[in-house]
Amino acid sequence: MNYRLRKKDTVILMSRRADAPYADRVEEDGRVLIYEGHDNPRPPLGRKPKEVDQERVNPDGSLTQNGLFFGAAVDHKNGLRNPEIVKVYEKVKPNIWVYNGRFSLLDAWLEDSNSRKVYKFRLRLTGDEGLRPDYASYIDQSRIIPSAVKLEVWKRDGGKCIICGATDNLHFDHIIPYSKGGTSLESSNIQLLCVRHNLEKRDRIE
Ligand SMILES: [Zn+2]
Numbered sequence: 001m002n003y004r005l006r007k008k009d010t011v012i013l014m015s016r017r018a019d020a021p022y023a024d025r026v027e028e029d030g031r032v033l034i035y036e037g038h039d040n041p042r043p044p045l046g047r048k049p050k051e052v053d054q055e056r057v058n059p060d061g062s063l064t065q066n067g068l069f070f071g072a073a074v075d076h077k078n079g080l081r082n083p084e085i086v087k088v089y090e091k092v093k094p095n096i097w098v099y100n101g102r103f104s105l106l107d108a109w110l111e112d113s114n115s116r117k118v119y120k121f122r123l124r125l126t127g128d129e130g131l132r133p134d135y136a137s138y139i140d141q142s143r144i145i146p147s148a149v150k151l152e153v154w155k156r157d158g159g160k161c162i163i164c165g166a167t168d169n170l171h172f173d174h175i176i177p178y179s180k181g182g183t184s185l186e187s188s189n190i191q192l193l194c195v196r197h198n199l200e201k202r203d204r205i206e
Helices: 064-079 137-139 147-156 197-205
Strands: 008-016 025-027 032-036 084-093 097-112 116-126 172-175 190-194
Touching: 008 032, 025 064, 064 084, 064 097, 064 116, 064 137, 097 172, 137 197, 172 197, 190 197
Parallel strands: 008 084
Antiparallel strands: 025 032, 032 116, 084 097, 097 116, 172 190
């Protein structure tokens, strides 16, 4: 979790892999993300991070990432500010992260989990209203594709753009767009494209 790190965008990295350290999950066909807060990296002596409550405040009194996200969500809920916009990346394989889009941070709470308290954050995929038509806002048209489908597509397409063979800045593209009824749940409707070919395709469709 990076809340406006060095005045940049707020970013979270999620994972729904079996070996993921945190219990992130999606709801409402990928439009809602329930993201788990992060553990205290320096628990009291003799305790492990997973054995102690997640912290909102550091020992020096500054807010942890949990605290920063929690404060933004609560302020929004209380009508004090617009929701924080969070870029969400998802780990689908070791060293392979895909962009899931821009989400609004709407809610936060503490939850009991294995006899300790963990933070949970509720985020919703943003629409395009008011966003510049840069490539970030184009790409967030795609709804979250289940990891299993992404892996299948990644393997089938050989980890490269199916048009030019590029191996970086790849995106999982809906062959029939989500907005036109295309599914996120079948690998037959998903293909790997680089940013350039993803944008060119969108230009043709719209
Ligand atoms: Zn390409």
